[in-house]
Amino acid sequence: MSDTVERIKCLIIGSGPAGYTAAIYASRADLKPVMYTGMEPGGQLTTTTEVDNFPGYPEGIDGPTMMVQLQQQAERFGTEVRIGMVTAVEFSDEVGGIHKITVDNSTQLEAETVIISTGATAKYLGLPSEQRLRGGGVSACAVCDGFFYKGQDVAIVGGGDTAAEEATYLANICKKVTMLVRRDEMRASKAMQHRVTSTKNIDLRYNTEVDEVLGDMVVEGLRMKNNQTGEKETIDITGLFIAIGHKPNTDIFKDQITMDDTGYIKTEGKSTKTNKPGVFASGDVQDKEYRQAVTAAGTGCMAALDAERYLAEIGSVEEVTTSTYN
Numbered sequence: 001m002s003d004t005v006e007r008i009k010c011l012i013i014g015s016g017p018a019g020y021t022a023a024i025y026a027s028r029a030d031l032k033p034v035m036y037t038g039m040e041p042g043g044q045l046t047t048t049t050e051v052d053n054f055p056g057y058p059e060g061i062d063g064p065t066m067m068v069q070l071q072q073q074a075e076r077f078g079t080e081v082r083i084g085m086v087t088a089v090e091f092s093d094e095v096g097g098i099h100k101i102t103v104d105n106s107t108q109l110e111a112e113t114v115i116i117s118t119g120a121t122a123k124y125l126g127l128p129s130e131q132r133l134r135g136g137g138v139s140a141c142a143v144c145d146g147f148f149y150k151g152q153d154v155a156i157v158g159g160g161d162t163a164a165e166e167a168t169y170l171a172n173i174c175k176k177v178t179m180l181v182r183r184d185e186m187r188a189s190k191a192m193q194h195r196v197t198s199t200k201n202i203d204l205r206y207n208t209e210v211d212e213v214l215g216d217m218v219v220e221g222l223r224m225k226n227n228q229t230g231e232k233e234t235i236d237i238t239g240l241f242i243a244i245g246h247k248p249n250t251d252i253f254k255d256q257i258t259m260d261d262t263g264y265i266k267t268e269g270k271s272t273k274t275n276k277p278g279v280f281a282s283g284d285v286q287d288k289e290y291r292q293a294v295t296a297a298g299t300g301c302m303a304a305l306d307a308e309r310y311l312a313e314i315g316s317v318e319e320v321t322t323s324t325y326n
Ligand SMILES: Cc1cc2nc3c(=O)[nH]c(=O)nc-3n(C[C@H](O)[C@H](O)[C@H](O)COP(=O)(O)OP(=O)(O)OC[C@H]3O[C@@H](n4cnc5c(N)ncnc54)[C@H](O)[C@@H]3O)c2cc1C
Pocket: 013, 014, 015, 016, 017, 018, 019, 036, 037, 038, 039, 040, 041, 042, 043, 044, 045, 047, 048, 050, 051, 052, 053, 054, 084, 085, 086, 087, 117, 118, 119, 120, 121, 122, 139, 140, 141, 144, 145, 249, 252, 282, 283, 284, 285, 291, 292, 293, 294, 296
């Protein structure tokens, strides 16, 4: 039976900027990587129309096109991209051990190295009007999309550290930022709260929730509701930022790998090494701090180099190649 199980030198789970960058480096190093794309081929950037901050695109580029180009670049060097979802893993504790992988609940694989690039999913409120206007003014990333609302009035939802940081980021760019906090206080640290309350163009509303996002094709306004009094109020805005958290896509790795208390995979020092030999993590799945395409790509590169070095150490590839620069 085990004779029929496919053995992969470098398995990449996830097809966002981290996965594809790992694939480019791993294929150029002749690690013959196989990638499983998951449910969202191309990752989070396929949900956005404009990416203006990825180096190398002076005019900007739309997310889906950028991800198709990354796929083509990875395939050019021999990456095998497969549609499929990794549904279970059994990682070895041994150096040089073989990791067992299940795809789509049926196909069994073995891998010498695994690069986890399964990303994180932004949480949304779940309102129909919010979902309809995603990409039309509703965004889960202020650093990515705030610039498009320069000099305009926007709103942000959330009361944690990320929301506070994004609110002050937006306040530097936008005319006015209305901040909706569901409770009667913010969860953010005292220092972050102070930054918010001392920023003049942030209008902080406690006990306030989104009742409806207004607009047909693009955001034109917001109806807010005070959850104590029931009072509703409508404001004119062009952008709504949802900053209520992200969920790392790590459910299948539970009990297999060390994570922090919010489910992000822990990596060692400046490397992408996890606690399991031969298993590496890159991109948003191990980074709740920066969450950008370029940082995901950077750690994807690191993961492929770490995998290459690991394979050289265990004697599975002859020596660390100079593929990086060739
Ligand atoms: C609306 C929006 C706009 C954004 N705009 C920008 C921007 O302009 N600039 C910027 O730098 N960043 C932007 N970002 C952030 C950026 O998209 C992320 O930082 C980046 O995509 C993270 O890359 P990643 O490769 O780590 O993961 P992701 O892009 O999240 O990709 C994860 C991949 O893993 C796959 N996957 C998950 N589970 C499994 C599984 N079990 N098996 C197989 N595959 C699996 C998914 O299908 C997906 O392909 C934006 C994000 C959003 C949501």
